[in-house]
Amino acid sequence: MIIGYARTSSLDQRAGLEAQVSELKALGCDEVFIEQVSSVKDRAKLEEAIKFARKGDVFVVTKLDRLARSVPHMWSIVQLLEEKGVGIRIVNMGIDTTTSTGKLMLNVLGGVAQFEREMMLERQRIGIAYAQEKGKFKGRVPTARRQSDDVMRLKGEGKSVQQIMATLKISRASVYRVIQEQTAQLA
Incomplete structure (x- = not known):
């Protein structure tokens, strides 16, 4: 079975959600789970879709950012699905973990994303320290x-x-x- 998952962050992104659902159906998804909720909130439909998936199924999303909010979050979802014997397809990246090449690509791209995130945080810390030295950074006012x-x-x-x-x-x-x-x- 091919299981699709579509998500937008807010209710006013109706067109984006409809485009995802259309694409997932065109890809042959037998079941599509849909929700409109921020990635940082609980996503009941994502949890339902993961629970619904069975060994041999393929879990499809149009873009990685529709699935996970961060690299560690992505890996936790990937691990849950792999433990169930479910493949993952990320359409816009051409990744399909039901193949060896797809698994390799997911690992490489996930590693690059994690590296970039860490580099960005390091640059941010350096910038904040420099601004604090100059007395220009006071932090967010609560x-x-x-x-x-x-x-x-x-x-x-x-x-x-x-x-x-x-x-x-x-x-x-x-x-x-x-x-x-x-x-x-x-x-």
Whole structure:
């Protein structure tokens, strides 16, 4: 069986999703799992597709970035599918792990991607250190701390932590952190 997986990050990418689904169906996918969710969130349909796959099946995606958010994430998916005896086909890269050449190409390209990621992070660290030396890099200003007056005002109005979170669009931990810091300053 050929299993397709199509994903876009947001609901407004309808055309991109339809193009993926059309391509997967044209490639002969018997079953296509579709979802519109950011790669950093839980992807229930991806998990469902992996569970659905059986030995001898081929798992198809149009592009690697539709499948995995990072090289380590890609390898974890590849390992899950390989343990089940499922091949992987990445259409735009011409990779098909049901062949020896496809397995080699996936390993080579995965290694190159990992190397490039590490080099980019190293360049970023060097750039940040240089900017800090010159006093030009201060880091990101924490979002919740900029809203600490609003957090305390809403708390004073009797709003619950849940209501403060929803109103200011900050996390529960951030609300508690601001309250704790503000309370400590008053003590």
